[in-house]
Amino acid sequence: xxxxxxxxxxxxxxxxxxxxxxxxxxxxxxxxxxxxxxxxxxxxxxxxxxxxxxxxxxxxxxxxxxxxxxxxxxxxxxxxxxxxxxxxxxxxxxxxxxxxxxxxxxxxxxxxxxxxxxxxxxxxxxxxxxxxxxxxxxxxxxxxxxxxxxxxxxxxxxxxxxxxxxxxxxxxxxxxxxxxxxxxxxxxxxxxxxxxxxxxxxxxxxxxxxxxxxxxxxxxxxxxxxxxxxxxxxxxxxxxxxxxxxxxxxxxxxxxxxxxxxxxxxxxxxxxxxxxxxxxxxxxxxxxxxxxxxx
Amino acid sequence: xxxxxxxxxxxxxxxxxxxxxxxxxxxxxxxxxxxxxxxxxxxxxxxxxxxxxxxxxxxxxxxxxxxxxxxxxxxxxxxxxxxxxxxxxxxxxxxxxxxxxxxxxxxxxxxxxxxxxxxxxxxxxxxxxxxxxxxxxxxxxxxxxxxxxxxxxxxxxxxxxxxxxxxxxxxxxxxxxxxxxxxxxxxxxxxxxxxxxxxxxxxxxxxxxxxxxxxxxxxxxxxxxxxxxxxxxxxxxxxxxxxxxxxxxxxxxxxxxxxxxxxxxxxxxxxxxxxxxxxxxxxxxxxxxxxxxxx
Numbered sequence: 203x204x205x206x207x208x209x210x211x212x213x214x215x216x217x218x219x220x221x222x223x224x225x226x227x228x229x230x231x232x233x234x235x236x237x238x239x240x241x242x243x244x245x246x247x248x249x250x251x252x253x254x255x256x257x258x259x260x261x262x263x264x265x266x267x268x269x270x271x272x273x274x275x276x277x278x279x280x281x282x283x284x285x286x287x288x289x290x291x292x293x294x295x296x297x298x299x300x301x302x303x304x305x306x307x308x309x310x311x312x313x314x315x316x317x318x319x320x321x322x323x324x325x326x327x328x329x330x331x332x333x334x335x336x337x338x339x340x341x342x343x344x345x346x347x348x349x350x351x352x353x354x355x356x357x358x359x360x361x362x363x364x365x366x367x368x369x370x371x372x373x374x375x376x377x378x379x380x381x382x383x384x385x386x387x388x389x390x391x392x393x394x395x396x397x398x399x400x401x402x403x404x405x406x407x408x409x410x411x412x413x414x415x416x417x418x419x420x421x422x423x424x425x426x427x428x429x430x431x432x433x434x435x436x437x438x439x440x441x442x443x444x445x446x447x448x449x450x451x452x453x454x455x456x457x458x459x460x461x462x463x464x465x466x467x468x469x470x471x472x473x474x475x476x477x478x479x480x481x482x483x484x485x486x487x488x489x490x491x492x493x494x495x496x497x
Numbered sequence: 498x499x500x501x502x503x504x505x506x507x508x509x510x511x512x513x514x515x516x517x518x519x520x521x522x523x524x525x526x527x528x529x530x531x532x533x534x535x536x537x538x539x540x541x542x543x544x545x546x547x548x549x550x551x552x553x554x555x556x557x558x559x560x561x562x563x564x565x566x567x568x569x570x571x572x573x574x575x576x577x578x579x580x581x582x583x584x585x586x587x588x589x590x591x592x593x594x595x596x597x598x599x600x601x602x603x604x605x606x607x608x609x610x611x612x613x614x615x616x617x618x619x620x621x622x623x624x625x626x627x628x629x630x631x632x633x634x635x636x637x638x639x640x641x642x643x644x645x646x647x648x649x650x651x652x653x654x655x656x657x658x659x660x661x662x663x664x665x666x667x668x669x670x671x672x673x674x675x676x677x678x679x680x681x682x683x684x685x686x687x688x689x690x691x692x693x694x695x696x697x698x699x700x701x702x703x704x705x706x707x708x709x710x711x712x713x714x715x716x717x718x719x720x721x722x723x724x725x726x727x728x729x730x731x732x733x734x735x736x737x738x739x740x741x742x743x744x745x746x747x748x749x750x751x752x753x754x755x756x757x758x759x760x761x762x763x764x765x766x767x768x769x770x771x772x773x774x775x776x777x778x779x780x781x782x783x784x785x786x787x788x789x790x791x792x
Contacts, residue, residue, distance in 0.1 A: 228649075230653075231664075232653040232657045234656065235656045286610075286613065289586075291605035291606050292606055310586035311656075314581060315655055315656055318612075318613075319648040319652045321613065321617065322652065323643065325620045328639075329624075331636075337635070340632070341632045344620055344624035344636075344639050345621055345625065348618065348621035348624070349621060352618055357530060357610050357613055357617065358525075358527040358530060361529065361530045361606075361610055364606050364607075365527075375526070
């Protein structure tokens, strides 16, 4: 996995620098919001979504600089969702990526606005011609991100997650919840790369199938880590789902079966990539990383 | 003003129907968010921004159906900002448009998510080819909305407003705050109409100057109404700024001077429209309405 971890590290540096360039702090009284935006997006995270986007874009020879901008925009949306999820009226989490949550560091008001501003900035970045020369492509990037992150995607999934402590969900419902809450944004990473590369329809569908499987495997692995790992390693509080008696893949399937399912999903995801040559090797490694990661 | 009020009423019905079509409630467990979105956008408001957008678009013969979609998207962003502004960690307002605020009716969690979802949906609507056939125009609509609503616009203005109770602001600072918090979205209404109509540069600049003046006049009028009107007429709590000892145009200028300034701005705004013929009459009437309105 050295090959993958080197590549992810390299991508992480690029994403960090790009976000640093895209979110600047002016010397004006309202600058606290920009500082909170930077606090939330810089210096942490696996950058899984931008990495995925850039790897898929690479399959279709997309200009790396454009793919990096789209990846940074996607990471902004991911980070906005973390800020809002951590707020007291949501998961009420005081720790994220090994440091105080945004609202602990900046107060609720500024954190809420920083989340709003990151979501808004993401669309600004995507619609800019520096991201892609073809305006039809840029519109598609905007449309699909809005759908993945919106009511029928991430936001709907978040609502389901907030209801999960109070209602009994079966495995089908939990799977749907997770596919909306985390799956859709992971799928968007692959879709955006394919959109930018004007990938043929069948290849786009194959990449979406790959994304759907690794997204679900990622969430199952998260549930497993929530039981097996520690707050120090994860950089966020663990066992909150158990404490809230929320149904998870682990609580339904048991630890062993959950691990087996995650591995099966990953193997299926890798098999989808058979139509691509060695250029998809990193995506193959990434699929395996999703379940083998320790944090 | 019958001509204007009839036109605004007619536009209001169109906007209401469009929003009704664009935000539907599925029969799924997370539907409460969609219900909250509809609660926040339907059945209220002057629809000032969509009206402005459609009137400007009309100057350049833009397809009304497309302008209506853009107007509805803009109204979604306006309503999202109201939901988030009313939250306990912001202005903590329990009344909006004559009914309980969104978080009072649906709870904080769902209200927060409904705001997020409205902002997200707006970009989805703008990027759709049903809004405009030219993808470059659609990208410009997205870019300019993101800038007007983002950190350098509405969100920055909101942060300043939250700071206003604790810091002494002078008239220049209050003007900047208001131009960011409410002015930028009103300017966007004019800009979006001009973008959709591919207006010549100078006409676009003139419309922006018009928008800037009526936006400021609108806010001064709001401060005046906050002092002179009642919660029943306004549909929201009044005199909150005075209670929070926030500086307003009225507290700085006094009631008479504030009224005079608002009228001066309106006459200036109207004079900008001299290059347009009678087709801009509604925009002229609207400028006057902004300061003469009773709620």
